[in-house]
Amino acid sequence: MNRENSRERYDRALDVLVGGVNSSVRAAPQPYPTFVEKGDAGHVVDADGNRYVDWVMGLGPLLLGHDLPESVQAAVQRRASEGPMYGMPTELEVEHAEFLARHVPSVEMVRFVNSGTEATTSAVRLARGVTGRNKIVVMQGGYHGAQESTLVEGDAEHPGPSSAGIPQSFAEHTLPVPFNDAEAAKEVFERHGDDIACVLVEPMLANKGIVEPVEGYHETLRDLTDEHGSLLVWDEVITGFRVGGLGCAQSKYGVTPDLTTFGKIIGGGFPVGAIGGRTDLMEEFTPVGDVFQAGTFSGHPVTMAAGLETLKFAAENDVYEHVNDLGSQLRTGLEDVVAERAPEYSVVGTDSLFKVAFTRGANADRSDDNPGPRNAADVAAGAVERWNRVFRPQMLDSGVMLSQNQFESQFVSYAHTEEDVERTLDAYRSVL
Numbered sequence: 001m002n003r004e005n006s007r008e009r010y011d012r013a014l015d016v017l018v019g020g021v022n023s024s025v026r027a028a029p030q031p032y033p034t035f036v037e038k039g040d041a042g043h044v045v046d047a048d049g050n051r052y053v054d055w056v057m058g059l060g061p062l063l064l065g066h067d068l069p070e071s072v073q074a075a076v077q078r079r080a081s082e083g084p085m086y087g088m089p090t091e092l093e094v095e096h097a098e099f100l101a102r103h104v105p106s107v108e109m110v111r112f113v114n115s116g117t118e119a120t121t122s123a124v125r126l127a128r129g130v131t132g133r134n135k136i137v138v139m140q141g142g143y144h145g146a147q148e149s150t151l152v153e154g155d156a157e158h159p160g161p162s163s164a165g166i167p168q169s170f171a172e173h174t175l176p177v178p179f180n181d182a183e184a185a186k187e188v189f190e191r192h193g194d195d196i197a198c199v200l201v202e203p204m205l206a207n208k209g210i211v212e213p214v215e216g217y218h219e220t221l222r223d224l225t226d227e228h229g230s231l232l233v234w235d236e237v238i239t240g241f242r243v244g245g246l247g248c249a250q251s252k253y254g255v256t257p258d259l260t261t262f263g264k265i266i267g268g269g270f271p272v273g274a275i276g277g278r279t280d281l282m283e284e285f286t287p288v289g290d291v292f293q294a295g296t297f298s299g300h301p302v303t304m305a306a307g308l309e310t311l312k313f314a315a316e317n318d319v320y321e322h323v324n325d326l327g328s329q330l331r332t333g334l335e336d337v338v339a340e341r342a343p344e345y346s347v348v349g350t351d352s353l354f355k356v357a358f359t360r361g362a363n364a365d366r367s368d369d370n371p372g373p374r375n376a377a378d379v380a381a382g383a384v385e386r387w388n389r390v391f392r393p394q395m396l397d398s399g400v401m402l403s404q405n406q407f408e409s410q411f412v413s414y415a416h417t418e419e420d421v422e423r424t425l426d427a428y429r430s431v432l
């Protein structure tokens with residue numbers, strides 16, 4: 001496969017863009033990233049004219065694939081041509097917020113922002129402002145964007161920054177605990193309960209393999225936060241309108257958080273984030289309350305139009321049936337391939353998320369168990385180099401674009417077809 005143009009563009013990029021990219025994970029593919037020319041339904045075409053089945057899907061936002069339906073296309077064009085933004089409110093923001101409040105159990109009010117990172121940053125500030133407490137509990141291997149309070153590693157008694165540039169004095173307010181470990185959660189609340197503003201948790205670890213919650217884990221976090229007067233904040237930036245359909249993961253798992261962060265799908269492919277929650281909490285944000293929050297581009301008309309029309313399209317068509325059905329076909333097919341070709345690996349994911357983890361959970365031998373990873377430590381034990389250097393490049397040669405590192409999820413869109421699924425399963429079968 002000729003990738004000369006990608007190579008040449010990356011060579012140029014290395015002179016003017018740090019690492020040749022604008023977001024770190026894009027530089028992960030070996031030996032250089034594929035530069036995209038354009039999208040087409042469930043495929044992307046690269047700078048050399050090669051076509052791939054695309055399971056990256058913008059890292060999650062593209063629920064409908066690369067070709068936006070007529071209604072979305074028209075709304076975007078109209079807003080862009082009427083003047084892209086105003087710094088004054090538009091009805092679109094109201095309508096989008098009404099949609100979120102109507103469908104997501106925990107959401108009464110919304111504040112739109114411009115990225116998932118901004119959403120989690122504001123949610124943590126709100127939780128701290130509301131409770132008057134400083135500490136937050138996060139999951140080891142959880143991801144909440146590139147922000148100071150969550151780029152933290154270690155454990156609850158020894159937290160430290162996971163990036164240069166973050167003071168230890170910030171990191172010490174963040175208490176990382178292992179996902180799916182109810183005892184560790186109870187212990188951190190026994191020790192620090194009176195100082196904990198919130199637990200910030202993804203419904204599943206969706207940026208570190210795909211690790212689903214074990215039965216009862218989220219209920220434990222709900223109970224602990226209630227008992228100690230802390231807030232439960234669900235980061236649904238990736239799962240929102242992806243897992244659990246229009247009700248999001250909180251409706252699938254039947255747990256209602258105090259605050260929820262959104263991003264990705266709710267912008268229909270344009271930059272977006274949002275915080276949603278109960279009125280009494282949300283009204284602590286300025287201009288009603290005292291927790292400052294603002295943004296020049298927040299509620300951007302083009303984004304609001306794209307996001308709202310995407311969600312409306314999903315509500316009025318068989319989008320979730322389609323993506324979840326293909327997701328299930330992929331996972332079932334991959335389980336056969338893995339059983340036959342790589343029994344030391346496991347198939348993970350739910351709804352329209354799928355992945356082969358190059359490892360199994362520490363509990364995998366218990367026969368009634370899901371053999372997949374149960375926490376970040378299980379995921380980290382995966383065969384990363386094999387995935388990066390051998391497996392992914394061969395999948396690319398077979399015309400299948402997988403996630404850019406082993407830990408990102410892969411996403412089914414409404415534009416994908418059964419033929420894409422078959423082709424992908426064939427490629428896994430011959431490459432694994």
Ligand SMILES: *Cc1c(COP(=O)(O)O)cnc(C)c1O
Nearest residue numbers: 115116117143144145235237238
């Ligand atoms: C993608 C993601 C973020 C960060 O969103 P950005 O828009 O990249 O800032 C935060 N949390 C989760 C769970 C995510 O998947």
